Amino acid sequence: MPEKVQTTSFPVELNELNRRVRMIEIKIDKIEERLLSLEKSIEQLQTDLKILKDLNEKKISDVKNEISSINEKIEAINKKSEQFASKVELQKIKMFLDIINPLTSNFVSKEELETRIEELKKSILKQEK
Numbered sequence: 001m002p003e004k005v006q007t008t009s010f011p012v013e014l015n016e017l018n019r020r021v022r023m024i025e026i027k028i029d030k031i032e033e034r035l036l037s038l039e040k041s042i043e044q045l046q047t048d049l050k051i052l053k054d055l056n057e058k059k060i061s062d063v064k065n066e067i068s069s070i071n072e073k074i075e076a077i078n079k080k081s082e083q084f085a086s087k088v089e090l091q092k093i094k095m096f097l098d099i100i101n102p103l104t105s106n107f108v109s110k111e112e113l114e115t116r117i118e119e120l121k122k123s124i125l126k127q128e129k
Helices: 002-081 087-100 110-128
Strands: none
């Protein structure tokens, strides 16, 4: 009978070992599934990151083009501004326009001028006598 006890204990131990091996296999399978899931997630994140990187590079390129265009426009405006009249020049032009403005200036006719000259001549002649 002692032999039977040993044989019974052997299958029980074997069963226990089998159960443990199955549990370990199940754990390994779950770990493999998690790893696969993580790998897929990483691949998806890498794809998303590449898309975002490309998008950002395109936006940066667009901004560079816009800045270049703005710089060209500014240079064109600066070249044209050299031809503009300065503030001092505009003030001089205004002064000359005010001088010859018929609404604000007092002009004399030819006859009035001749009369005035004659009067001045007479007054000068009187003073000399």
